[in-house]
Amino acid sequence: MANTRQARKRALQAEQRRRHNASQRSMVRTHVKRVIKAINTGDHAAAMAEFRTAQRVIDRIADKPAFDKKRAARVKSRLNARIKALAA
Template identity: 70%
Template sequence: MANSKQARKRARQAETRRVLKSSQRSMVRTYIKRVVKAIGTGDHAKAMEEFKAMQPVVDRIADKDVLSKKKAARLKSRQAPQKNRLRPVFLCLNGFSSYDY
């Protein structure tokens, strides 16, 4: 238990920040799960839409120091190739070859 007035205040601030940051981390995880789910369905358009929605959220949370900027970059760079792998399938199913794109 904190013994000084300053230590009690720091404990209160730390608890407030912990609660706020945990909800923000949860939001990032939700956006990532939505991208993974869209990739799992094989729908390139939906995956692109979810990925574009995820990117600014992850960047914004990294700017607030909830996530490190390197972790935010890692999260985005791991999702990008997975969504890009869907593109040739998407194009071939709609009558386009990968060279037309």
């Protein structure tokens, strides 16, 4: 454990940041799961609707340090490819 008051404060801040970032990543995973669930049902319109909402969430979180921009792009690209395959 930290010995100085400053180090204790920094440890507390780091823990708060870790919890917040974990929450943000969890929210992204939840939205991705919703899209995959809609794809698995075979409903293209529902999958597109879920993808649009997930896309907004992913883009918003990717602007923060909790989620890498390239990872966000990769996730969106893969979801979009699955939706296009569903339409075909």
